[in-house]
């Protein structure tokens with residue numbers, strides 16, 4: 001059984017993330033979307049909100065699980081019996097960080113293969129940071145986040161808490 005883990009902060013999930021999740025789900029038998037819980041950081045969206053958004057999106061997808069993890073990714077991936085770590089690359093600017101992370105993870109767990117996927121061109125300039133910035137200033141976030149989540153994300157960004 002091919003098991004892949006797609007880890008991230010998802011603060012919040014974007015159309016780019018959702019694009020990758022759907023691509024990755026076609027490649028593996030079981031896809032775990034691992035939402036990072038980092039107690040040292042204060043994300044804009046709570047862990048529950050970030051998980052709930054992803055669960056809403058994937059509710060009809062048989063082989064996608066939404067889970068949370070903390071600590072080392074490779075440790076969690078091993079616990080789950082994953083063989084693949086899935087990451088997205090959008091632009092050249094992503095490369096250095098992703099390269100460093102993939103090679104570090106390989107040092108820690110040589111049996112785990114990092115697989116890079118590219119989103120559709122129109123989704124390749126979207127990031128959670130851009131969504132937060134546009135939404136906080138009252139800009140339109142349609143086309144940046146999945147439509148089904150647009151209102152919930154926009155409302156929270158306009159009046160956080």
Ligand code: PNS
Pocket residue numbers: 007008009010036071072073074100101102104105
């Ligand atoms: O969506 P992000 O913030 O780019 O995702 C980064 C993430 C969660 C993949 C990365 O920070 C991570 O794997 N954190 C867990 C801690 C860890 O394993 N660090 C070593 C990786 S080099």
